[in-house]
Every structure is written in structure tokens, then in C-alpha cells.
Amino acid sequence: xxxxxxxxxxxxxxxxxxxxxxSASAGEDLQAxxxxxxELRDATGSHIATYRGMVDASGQCTLSGRVLARPVAGDPGExxxxxxxxxxxxxxxxxxxxxxxxxxxxFRGQTVSAVSDAQGYYxxxxxxxxxxxxxxxxxxxxxxxxGGPMFPQEVxxxxxxxxxxxxxxxxxxxxxxxxxxxxxxxxxxxxxxxxTRKPLEGAGELYQxxxxxxxxxxPNPVFYVSASPWNLYxxxxxxxxxxxxxxxPIALRDIDIDRASLLNNAGPRSKLAKIHAIIARYxxxxxxxxxxxxxxxxxxxxxxxxxxxxRILAIYIRDADPTxxxxxxxxxxxxxxxxxxxxxxxxxxxxxxxxxAHARSLGLIAPEKIAVVAQDVQRDQKTPGAAQxxxxxxxxxxxxxxxxxxxxxxxxxxxxAGxxxxxxDAVRGKGS
Numbered sequence: 001x002x003x004x005x006x007x008x009x010x011x012x013x014x015x016x017x018x019x020x021x022x023s024a025s026a027g028e029d030l031q032a033x034x035x036x037x038x039e040l041r042d043a044t045g046s047h048i049a050t051y052r053g054m055v056d057a058s059g060q061c062t063l064s065g066r067v068l069a070r071p072v073a074g075d076p077g078e079x080x081x082x083x084x085x086x087x088x089x090x091x092x093x094x095x096x097x098x099x100x101x102x103x104x105x106x107f108r109g110q111t112v113s114a115v116s117d118a119q120g121y122y123x124x125x126x127x128x129x130x131x132x133x134x135x136x137x138x139x140x141x142x143x144x145x146x147g148g149p150m151f152p153q154e155v156x157x158x159x160x161x162x163x164x165x166x167x168x169x170x171x172x173x174x175x176x177x178x179x180x181x182x183x184x185x186x187x188x189x190x191x192x193x194x195x196t197r198k199p200l201e202g203a204g205e206l207y208q209x210x211x212x213x214x215x216x217x218x219p220n221p222v223f224y225v226s227a228s229p230w231n232l233y234x235x236x237x238x239x240x241x242x243x244x245x246x247x248x249p250i251a252l253r254d255i256d257i258d259r260a261s262l263l264n265n266a267g268p269r270s271k272l273a274k275i276h277a278i279i280a281r282y283x284x285x286x287x288x289x290x291x292x293x294x295x296x297x298x299x300x301x302x303x304x305x306x307x308x309x310x311r312i313l314a315i316y317i318r319d320a321d322p323t324x325x326x327x328x329x330x331x332x333x334x335x336x337x338x339x340x341x342x343x344x345x346x347x348x349x350x351x352x353x354x355x356x357a358h359a360r361s362l363g364l365i366a367p368e369k370i371a372v373v374a375q376d377v378q379r380d381q382k383t384p385g386a387a388q389x390x391x392x393x394x395x396x397x398x399x400x401x402x403x404x405x406x407x408x409x410x411x412x413x414x415x416x417a418g419x420x421x422x423x424x425d426a427v428r429g430k431g432s
Contacts, residue, residue: 055158097121135157170225201380207222226252291318292317
């Protein structure tokens, strides 16, 4: 009997074979897409993907990003078809990074040098002091030392008035990822974009309520931590803005489009160190943690309670399948019992309404926000669910693409590994 890793490896090989026939099935759509890619190739040059940074309580400003040969994807369009979304997904996971790039990073009148590492990533730390900021966000600047355009970089500056912070997972917590069914998760990632992905009902107004706080004075900082790859950063930023989620630093992880990277299970546990680092950098703040039952958020958050006694105000775990009792429910409930002695409330909740009601009882959000969140839940419920979104996306794609995506492994990058040479060359800027 084959092992799980051998089975998943076989899926990768099968997907590669399916994708080799994309050009034959896509017909004119493929040729039109290739022409669009060549136009993009000719119009773009070196690109710096900047990730939101932060100034911590000690006055250290930490900024990071990645130097790429080209922008990772185009802006999302509400009417983008399957081909637009598939190509943008391919470009995200086939990004050409630039190692050894000399950079200048500037913020609040200070400039430091940085060098991109072997994967194109850079990090810079600037000691800017603890002078209170004028607003929640300021802007840093990054450019290549050898010339070229300046790229702005957003910097979170937590104000003294903040009373607590929010740390949230992303997939299946604020964004419908359908992570419990990996085929659907791959289809959603490949064939949809930031405008057509669906938020978890009420997440936008709920998180806005947390940011504004009990009396609406705010602003409380919001951080997002996920096991998703950095390749999806631009899509996540666009998705949050389009769905009214408060802006915040987003901590993701690096993956490569190779089998070894796809077959490891370290992703969910990679979040723990990021969560603890955020909390440690703001010792005066207490925290609300929000996750879901699909992976191991309950375990990670229980460990966080142990590591930071007295610092966690509440933990909310969204139940991915609230209508049925499942092994995931038992897993979450075991960790609820585990933290019971700490007096930190950990709840397994069905929706944003349940979170809002409990948060109001703790004095974390304003009373009037209960009705606002409920209205947002009703509004979001009218948008298509994950199953409908997947069915529509796959129905519009050529048969070979639909079959390949439907049978893909959970790792999105594995799908693009077998893309036809014509598409790869166009995306990388080769050919004529």
C-alpha cells in the first residue's frame, strides 16, 4: 500500500500530465493570454514587493519584502475569466526573485542598506525611537541602490491609545478557503481572484469593531498570520481592502514550486513563532486571537496562553462545519478544556454574530456594533458560497484545466509545476 507522501507525489505527476494538454484545449484563449503576457513582459522591469512593516514598543521599525524580476500579478478584475486568474496564479508561484540586490530603505529621515538573500527577500531594521505617531500608518521608501523607481512601504505605528491587539488566521477564518476539502481550496486559489473570493460572513464589520474598541476611540492594531505562501500576499491585501477588513501586517511563509516543499506539513506550525514574536514586541498590549477548526489553531493558541500568562483576553475558533459533530470539533474542545484553568475564554463559534456577542460581554467592542455585524453577516450570506464559486469557475475553464485542478494536491504550487512550456516561457519573458 502506498504511503500518503507517495500518493500525493503521484498526484503531482498526474497533474503535470494533465496540464501539458492545456494549450490544445484552451485554443484561442491560450493564444490571447500569451499575447497579453508578452505585452506585460515588455512593459515591466525589476520590481520590489513590499510587505507591511511595523514599529514595535521598543522603537524598532522592521521592514521586509522581496525583489522580483517583475510584478507578481495584475490587478484583480471583477470580470476576469478563468484564464486571467489562472495566469495570475501561475505568475505568483513562478515569480523570478533577484538575489543579491543592493537596496536603500528609508523611514522617518533614516536610511539603511539591505541586501536581498538567495530567495530575493530582504529585511531592514531601523531604530526610529518611540515618538508617538500621528496616525496608525506611515510610509517608508525602498529602492535599489543602483537606481530605479521608489517603492512605498506601509508601516504600522501602534498608538498609545490602543487597548488590545487582534491576531487572526486568514484561510477559513476571514477568507473562505474550504481548507477541509483540498480540491476545492486549490480550485478557489487558481481560478478566482481578490474580487471574486468570498469573505467569511460578517468578518469585515467584526474586525472593524475590534479595531475601534469598546468606546470607538481605537485604533487597535490588527495582525494576520497564515501558513499561506508569500506568493499570495498581493491577492490577500486586495481581498482585505475590497471586503472592509482592517489593514494590518500579514505574516506568511516561503515555499518553492518543488515536490519537497509541497509534501511537508510544517506550514500550520510555522505560524506559532510568528504569533509569539508579535505579542513579544508589544508587551503592554493584551490580545484577542481568532482562528478556525480546519487546522491546529486551537493548539497553537493554547500554547500561546501558556507562554504569555495574563496577556490573552479571548480566543475564538470558527467552526468550519457547525452543523455536524466532527473530529475537528473534538480537537478544539480538548484545547478549550486545556486552557480552562487559565480563565482565558476559548470558544468554538458558528459565526461572527457569536463572536460579536461574546466580545461585547467582555467590553471589547461597542454595543451598537452587534447590529452592524449582524447586517454584515446577512449581506455576505447573499454572495455565492465556496461550492458554487468552485462549480462556476471550473465550468468556465477548458476541460483539461478543470480536470487538472480538480485532481490537484492541496498545495497550490504543485499545480503550476507542470504547466506547459509555452505558458512558462511567456510568463518568464522568453520567446517572441
